[in-house]
Amino acid sequence: MPDAGRSDTQEKGLLNHMADKEQRPGRSDRAGKLVPQAEKKLHEAVCVLLVELCERFTFFGIVCNMILFCTTKLGYRSHQAAMVNMCFVGTSTLTPVLVGWLAEYLVGRIKLVCICMFLHFLGTALLPVVSFPFEDVHIDRRHILLTLPKREQKIVFYFALLTASLGIGGIRAIVCPLSAYSLEDCGPKELLSFFNWFHWLVNLNSAVVFVSISYIQQSVARNLGFLIPFVSGLMAIITIHMVRGEMIYKPKADSSLLTTFGVIFSALKTCCMRHRYFSTPMASWLDHAKENHGGHYSETQVEGTKSLTRLFPLFTFQILYRTCIMQIPSGYYLQTMNSNLHFSGFVLPVAAMNVISIVPLLILVPILECVNSWLFSSKSTGHSPTIYIVVGHLSAALSVMVAGFSEMHRKRFSQVEQTLSQEVLLVSSMPCFHLAPQYILLGVAEALVTPSCSLLSFWLVPERMRGISMHFLALFNGAGCFMGALFVQTAHAGTQGSWFPHLLHEGKLERFFFFLASLMMVNTLGFWAIAHRYNNLHQSCTDEFRGNLPGEKLLKHEKAIKRYNAVLESCPILSPVEKT
Numbered sequence: 001m002p003d004a005g006r007s008d009t010q011e012k013g014l015l016n017h018m019a020d021k022e023q024r025p026g027r028s029d030r031a032g033k034l035v036p037q038a039e040k041k042l043h044e045a046v047c048v049l050l051v052e053l054c055e056r057f058t059f060f061g062i063v064c065n066m067i068l069f070c071t072t073k074l075g076y077r078s079h080q081a082a083m084v085n086m087c088f089v090g091t092s093t094l095t096p097v098l099v100g101w102l103a104e105y106l107v108g109r110i111k112l113v114c115i116c117m118f119l120h121f122l123g124t125a126l127l128p129v130v131s132f133p134f135e136d137v138h139i140d141r142r143h144i145l146l147t148l149p150k151r152e153q154k155i156v157f158y159f160a161l162l163t164a165s166l167g168i169g170g171i172r173a174i175v176c177p178l179s180a181y182s183l184e185d186c187g188p189k190e191l192l193s194f195f196n197w198f199h200w201l202v203n204l205n206s207a208v209v210f211v212s213i214s215y216i217q218q219s220v221a222r223n224l225g226f227l228i229p230f231v232s233g234l235m236a237i238i239t240i241h242m243v244r245g246e247m248i249y250k251p252k253a254d255s256s257l258l259t260t261f262g263v264i265f266s267a268l269k270t271c272c273m274r275h276r277y278f279s280t281p282m283a284s285w286l287d288h289a290k291e292n293h294g295g296h297y298s299e300t301q302v303e304g305t306k307s308l309t310r311l312f313p314l315f316t317f318q319i320l321y322r323t324c325i326m327q328i329p330s331g332y333y334l335q336t337m338n339s340n341l342h343f344s345g346f347v348l349p350v351a352a353m354n355v356i357s358i359v360p361l362l363i364l365v366p367i368l369e370c371v372n373s374w375l376f377s378s379k380s381t382g383h384s385p386t387i388y389i390v391v392g393h394l395s396a397a398l399s400v401m402v403a404g405f406s407e408m409h410r411k412r413f414s415q416v417e418q419t420l421s422q423e424v425l426l427v428s429s430m431p432c433f434h435l436a437p438q439y440i441l442l443g444v445a446e447a448l449v450t451p452s453c454s455l456l457s458f459w460l461v462p463e464r465m466r467g468i469s470m471h472f473l474a475l476f477n478g479a480g481c482f483m484g485a486l487f488v489q490t491a492h493a494g495t496q497g498s499w500f501p502h503l504l505h506e507g508k509l510e511r512f513f514f515f516l517a518s519l520m521m522v523n524t525l526g527f528w529a530i531a532h533r534y535n536n537l538h539q540s541c542t543d544e545f546r547g548n549l550p551g552e553k554l555l556k557h558e559k560a561i562k563r564y565n566a567v568l569e570s571c572p573i574l575s576p577v578e579k580t
Contacts, residue, residue, distance in 0.1 A: 051171065052172075052202075053201065053202070053205050055168060055171045055172065056202050056205050056206065057205055057208075057209055058120075058124060058164075058168075059092060059168055060205070060206045060209040060210065060213075061209050061213045062088070062124075062127065062161075062164060063085060063088065063089060063329055064209055064210050064213055064329075064351040064354070065213075065349075065350065065351055066081070066084065066085045066088070066329070067081040067082060067085055067329070067330070067333050067334065067337070068337060068350060068420060069131065070084055070085075072420065072422075072423040073130075073131060073153075074150065074153060074154060074157065075150060077502045078334050078500070078501065078502045078503075078504075079488050079489070079491075079492040079497075079500045079501075079502070082329075082330035082331065082333075082334065082485075082488050082500075083330075083485040083488050083489060084161075085329050085330055085333075086326050086329070086330055086481050086482070086484045086485040086488070087481070087482065087485050088161050088165060089326065089329065089481045090478045090479075090480075090481030090482045090485070091161075091162070091165040091478075092164075092165045092168045092169065093474055093477050093478035093481060094169075094474065094475065094478040095165050095166055095168060095169025095170075095172075095173075096168075096169045096170075096172040096173035096471075096474060097169075097173070097257065097471045097474055097475060098169060099112065099116065099166070099169040099170045099172075099173040100173040100257075100471065101257055101258070103173065112170060113170055113171075115170070116166060116167045116169070116170020116171060117167065117170070117171075118167075119163040119164070119166045119167040119170070120163070120164060120166075120167020120168065120170070120171065121167070122160075122163050122167075123159075123160045123161065123162070123163035123164025123165070123166075123167060124160075124164055124167075126156055126159065126160035126163070127157075127160045127164075129156060129160075130153050130156050130157045130160065188455060188459050189372060189373070191455050191458060191459060192372055192385060192451060192452070192455045193369060193372065195450075195451035195452075195454040195455055196365045196368060196369060196372075196451045197365065197369075198451075199361070199365075199446075199447075199450055199451055200361065200362060200365040203358045203361050203362065203446075204358075204362060206354070206358060207354075207355045207358045207359075207362075210349070210351045210352055210354045210355050210358075211349070211352050211355060215349040215352070257468060257471060259297070259301055259305075260304075260305050260308060260468055262289075262296075262297065263286065263289045263297050263301055263302055263305040264286070264289075264305065264309075266288070266289040266296055266297060267285055267286045267287070267288045267289040267302075268285075270288035270289065271285050271288045284306055286302055286305060286306050286309065287302065289301075289302050289305075290302050303462075304461070304462050304464065304465045305465075307460070307461050307462060307465065308461055308465055308468060308469055308472065310460070310533070311456070311457060311460060311461065311469060311472070312472075313527075313530050313533070314453065314456060314457070314527075314530075314534065315457075315472055315473060315475075315476040316476065317393075317523055317526060317527040317530075318449075318453060318473070318476050318477060318480065319476055319477075319479050319480040319483055320480065320483070320519055320520055320523040321392075321393055321396055321445075321449060321480065321520070321523065322476075322477050322479075322480025322481060322483075322484070323480045323481075323483050323484040323487065323516070324396040324397070324399070324400055324442070324445075324516065324520050325396065325442060325445070325446065325480075326480065326481055326484040327399075327400060327403065327442070327484070327513075327516070328354060328357060328439070328442060329354075330484065330488065331403065331500075331509065331512070331513065332353070332403060332435065332438065332439065332442075333350060333351070333353075334504060334509075335403065335406065335407060335410065335435055335504070335509070336350050336353045336432050336435060337350045337420065337425075337427070338410070338425070338427045338428055338504045338505070339410060339427060339428050339430050339431065339432040339434070339435065340413075340416065340418065340427065340428065340429050340430055340431050340432060341418065341420075341432050342418075343431075343433075347418075347419075347420075348432065350420070353432060353435065353436075353439060354439070356436050356439040356440060356443070357439040357440065357442050357443035357446070358443060359440075359443065360440050360443035360444045360447060361443050361444075361446055361447040364444065364447040364448075365447060368388075368447070368448075384456075384534055384535045385451075385452035385455055385456070386452070386456075386531040386532075386534050386535055387531075388448040388449065388452040389448065389449050389452050389453060389527065389531070390524065390527060390528050390531060391448055392444070392445040392446070392447075392448035392449035392452070393445070393449065393520065393523060393524040393527060394521075394524050395441045395442070395444045395445040395448070396441070396442060396445040396449075396520055397517050397520035397521045397523075397524055398441050398517075399437075399438045399439075399441035399442040399445065400438070400513050400516050400517040400520060401513070401514065401517035402437050402438045402441060403435075403438040403510075403513045404510040404511075404513035404514045404517065405510070406434060406435050406437070406438060407504070407509050407510040407513065408510050409430065409434065410428045410430045410434070410435075410504075411428065411504075411505055412430075413428045413429045413430040414428075414429050415427065415428060415429065415505065416428075416429045426503075426505075428505065453473065454470070454473070456534050457469045457470055457472075457473045458470065460534065487512075487516065488500050488512075491512050491515075495508075495511075498511075499511050499512040499515075500512055
């Protein structure tokens with residue numbers, strides 16, 4: 001009888017094992033598939049990162065010498081060229097949000113990425129047409145082969161920038177979104193490490209662009225610097241391969257920008273109506289959008305929006321910071337262009353000074369990694385990078401202030417003639433390296449602020465809202481770029497060109513910098529006052545910050561079950577006791 005019971009138990013165990021094997025692959029199958037799956041994930045990550053770097057290479061290639069091109073080739077005033085550059089950067093920041101919405105509601109993702117690749121190729125191919133030196137191509141000594149009037153040049157130039165920015169948005173939103181890097185199961189330490197090294201790679205890529213392409217545009221040939229469609233062709237080939245491998249990222253359909261805006265507007269509408277006729281106490285004004293309170297949205301959607309709105313103060317204080325960062329391709333660039341670029345008989349590219357702002361970031365990231373490892377190793381306190389943001393904002397304010405003093409110092413030097421892009425300009429004899437401190441301070445600010453803001457935007461919201469949170473961060477960053485252009489236009493028009501002049505030695509550009517530095521200092525103090533809201537990144541505190549949603553709890557239980565099943569699958573079927 002004991003033998004019969006034992007055989008019956010073994011038979012039931014075998015049947016259970018066979019039934020379980022039908023639902024999930026066995027250990028041998030899993031071992032056979034483990035290596036190809038790991039190789040596939042690595043292949044996907046490398047392809048996504050390569051496309052990201054190629055896209056950034058093209059983007060920085062357009063931005064690096066746009067002011068010099070607009071002033072010498074298109075005849076723009078200095079403030080107009082600075083505004084064009086900042087608006088292009090702002091548009092390229094906002095288009096991923098727009099393209100992501102189009103891919104979700106109107107056009108298929110694969111079809112849209114093909115359209116965006118065509119627009120990207122078209123825009124980067126039209127830029128050399130605008131910069132081509134038609135005046136140097138003659139039929140004979142008296143007749144030029146072809147002329148392109150200034151008006152047509154500007155039309156083609158703006159059309160090229162618009163199509164290129166739309167293409168950039170498609171690549172960033174569909175091919176290379178943040179969710180494509182599989183960060184769902186990462187903790188705050190791993191996330192901050194990812195954001196640090198991701199921005200490190202992007203800035204290393206931009207340093208190569210600022211040194212190489214800017215030199216080609218400035219000293220070798222003005223038209224060759226815009227010949228970057230081959231990079232777009234490389235991205236097109238990689239993207240086609242990604243489409244064939246089904247690597248186009250498809251986000252979850254349970255959250256969107258429209259839903260978030262709908263919750264906010266519905267809550268505002270209901271709140272105004274109830275305040276007008278009768279008042280009902282609510283824990284939050286967004287609760288008016290819930291279905292059980294007369295709204296049109298579920299509790300999960302409203303609670304997710306509430307967790308996102310708690311980040312709006314953080315986003316708002318990044319607008320003016322981004323305006324200060326935009327001084328590198330605008331005000332700082334003009335200062336460098338009007339300084340002495342000669343160094344040991346060699347004329348430095350204007351955009352090469354941007355590398356000075358990148359070097360601190362490349363140095364600080366490994367140091368910050370060591371600091372973060374030590375801070376996050378403490379179990380008693382949850383480390384938050386808000387102190388990094390405060391110090392970074394202070395560094396940005398000091399940078400703009402130093403730029404004002406540098407401008408006063410620059411105008412004390414005598415003027416000399418300098419040839420840039422085949423144009424003779426009257427510039428200060430002050431060596432351009434005297435401007436290095438302001439670049440270094442902004443580089444330190446970028447190394448501290450950008451990864452930290454990305455971490456808070458990603459970690460302090462429910463998982464299904466993380467993509468929306470990063471979209472809102474992009475919206476506020478783009479608003480900072482356009483605010484910078486608005487400041488330049490207002491300063492130029494309000495002071496009759498004195499605060500942002502075309503010829504820097506005839507104006508008071510330092511006053512513009514001092515005004516911006518004072519605003520940034522107030523902005524720093526304002527963020528420091530609210531930084532305590534984002535101080536603790538422990539799981540218990542972030543759960544309270546995000547809100548306790550039934551869906552989030554269910555998702556955590558599902559992940560725990562999957563992790564438990566993975567542990568069981570990694571164990572042998574028979575225990576060591578049974579084997580003996």
